Amino acid sequence: MKRTTLILIFLLPAFLLIAQKDLTKANLIPKPLKITPTEDVFKLTNKTVIYLKSDLPEIKKLGKYLSELLKPATGFPFKVKKTTNLDTGNAIYLVIRDKAELGAEGYHLKISKDKLIICANKPAGIFRAIQTLRQLLPAEIESKKIEKAKWEIPGGMIEDKPEYEYRGAMLDVSRHFFSVEDVKRYIDLIAAYKMNILHLHLSDDQGWRIEIKSWPNLTKIGGSTQVGGGKGGFYTQKQYKDIVQYAQERYITVIPEIDMPGHTNAALASYPELNPDNKAKKLYTGTKVGFSTLMTDKEITYQFIDDVIREIAAITPGKYIHIGGDESHSTEKDDYIVFINRVQKIVKKYNKTMIGWADIAAADIEKDVIAQFWQQIPDNAIKAVNKGVRIIMSPATRIYMDMQYDSLCPLGLHWAGYVEVDKAYDWNPATYVQGISKENIIGLEAPLWTETILDMDDIEYMVFPRLSGYAELGWSNLDNQSWEEYRARLKTFAKRFKIMEINYYKSPKVW
Numbered sequence: 001m002k003r004t005t006l007i008l009i010f011l012l013p014a015f016l017l018i019a020q021k022d023l024t025k026a027n028l029i030p031k032p033l034k035i036t037p038t039e040d041v042f043k044l045t046n047k048t049v050i051y052l053k054s055d056l057p058e059i060k061k062l063g064k065y066l067s068e069l070l071k072p073a074t075g076f077p078f079k080v081k082k083t084t085n086l087d088t089g090n091a092i093y094l095v096i097r098d099k100a101e102l103g104a105e106g107y108h109l110k111i112s113k114d115k116l117i118i119c120a121n122k123p124a125g126i127f128r129a130i131q132t133l134r135q136l137l138p139a140e141i142e143s144k145k146i147e148k149a150k151w152e153i154p155g156g157m158i159e160d161k162p163e164y165e166y167r168g169a170m171l172d173v174s175r176h177f178f179s180v181e182d183v184k185r186y187i188d189l190i191a192a193y194k195m196n197i198l199h200l201h202l203s204d205d206q207g208w209r210i211e212i213k214s215w216p217n218l219t220k221i222g223g224s225t226q227v228g229g230g231k232g233g234f235y236t237q238k239q240y241k242d243i244v245q246y247a248q249e250r251y252i253t254v255i256p257e258i259d260m261p262g263h264t265n266a267a268l269a270s271y272p273e274l275n276p277d278n279k280a281k282k283l284y285t286g287t288k289v290g291f292s293t294l295m296t297d298k299e300i301t302y303q304f305i306d307d308v309i310r311e312i313a314a315i316t317p318g319k320y321i322h323i324g325g326d327e328s329h330s331t332e333k334d335d336y337i338v339f340i341n342r343v344q345k346i347v348k349k350y351n352k353t354m355i356g357w358a359d360i361a362a363a364d365i366e367k368d369v370i371a372q373f374w375q376q377i378p379d380n381a382i383k384a385v386n387k388g389v390r391i392i393m394s395p396a397t398r399i400y401m402d403m404q405y406d407s408l409c410p411l412g413l414h415w416a417g418y419v420e421v422d423k424a425y426d427w428n429p430a431t432y433v434q435g436i437s438k439e440n441i442i443g444l445e446a447p448l449w450t451e452t453i454l455d456m457d458d459i460e461y462m463v464f465p466r467l468s469g470y471a472e473l474g475w476s477n478l479d480n481q482s483w484e485e486y487r488a489r490l491k492t493f494a495k496r497f498k499i500m501e502i503n504y505y506k507s508p509k510v511w
């Protein structure tokens, strides 16, 4: 062996050790705004204490959340205590401080030899920082049983805040129904990547999934089946509130969607009076779209919508209500316009901001409405922008998580093409559509339609690893965006996904 090779072999372990201690080399998704490394290393031990430097009850909850996150794998007790200073060592500090520039979700994470200080303007920032902390620790931290690992974090400072205020994932619980437990896991998974919106597609032709007390047949009849003819299901208002609260504790806003005037067969099957011939439609368990419509010229329709929006608004603390509005192919264009114009007033009456799929741009939408771009052709979205409306970017060709990865993918559809992991990541929401610029965009959302998705395993397979990339497109500054650089980071997440028991797609583009 040559002498230089020998020297290299001896130096390699030392080099790796140094590399591990460099905070800038940490594999974080989404990538933080700014990282400044030091030579320090912070170590979790049996005696590490979590200190709360804030009187907010939310911070107490977050202390407990962090303690419970770190306990199982380390086996350390992580006591949570209040403090008024930052003096004690071997400690993690959660600090709320007036720092307007950090906004609602930004944070600072300062890692020194014996202290890890998380500082934010708002509790949501602390929560987001905790997700960074998870990723700074070895993947074993995600384990539910005690693991042997070096619980060390390289020293330095992370200054971070999101690029977009709206970073969402959608779950279609109508085509196939998913339990409260499944939805909570979905929430946990998106929360780990700093997403802050969960859009629930609660009604469609195949199923009505939310209890409406004044129209009980919606769930009794309309919720009784799903694609393929299974038994379907629905959330009681109590269960929905439980989901909303679970999301809230993770600083995620739930946006309920009631799709109308199309995609309404489940409602039309539940109440004869919603139909022009006064006859209830048959329940539908296929996957075609565009065949159903509410009557746009009958008062009963608006009474129905008023009741539904009123009840849903009352159990939804978030400011948004999504009214669908897509693919209303059985509604005459003029009728559609009249309809959306009226629905927009109803949503406003209950003090909510209306979101609709960009198809709603055909109507006289007001400036405070939000339009969600999804189609291959951006005309509707551009029309919305020209009306002064802001956009959620959800281009199907890049961000529909029900699109197959490739032609061999066992699940999903491909009407918008195949979306491999590189295609999913390698675009910029601010420049994707000519005529829609950053100021027009409130953020992005990755929808998962579930015509072909039957259970949590299927959900995870379609969502991971694409979702991590979408989270980065929403959170991170994309000035130096590079698929190759991202890919190298994502590659290391295989271990984490495995320990978290995520049924992810092992993309040949990454692994």
Ligand code: TNX
Binding pocket: 289, 326, 327, 357, 374, 400, 402, 413, 449, 450, 451
């Ligand atoms: C289009 S996207 C739809 C949904 C389907 C989806 C399948 C949108 C607003 N409408 O009804 O589930 O395609 O990918």
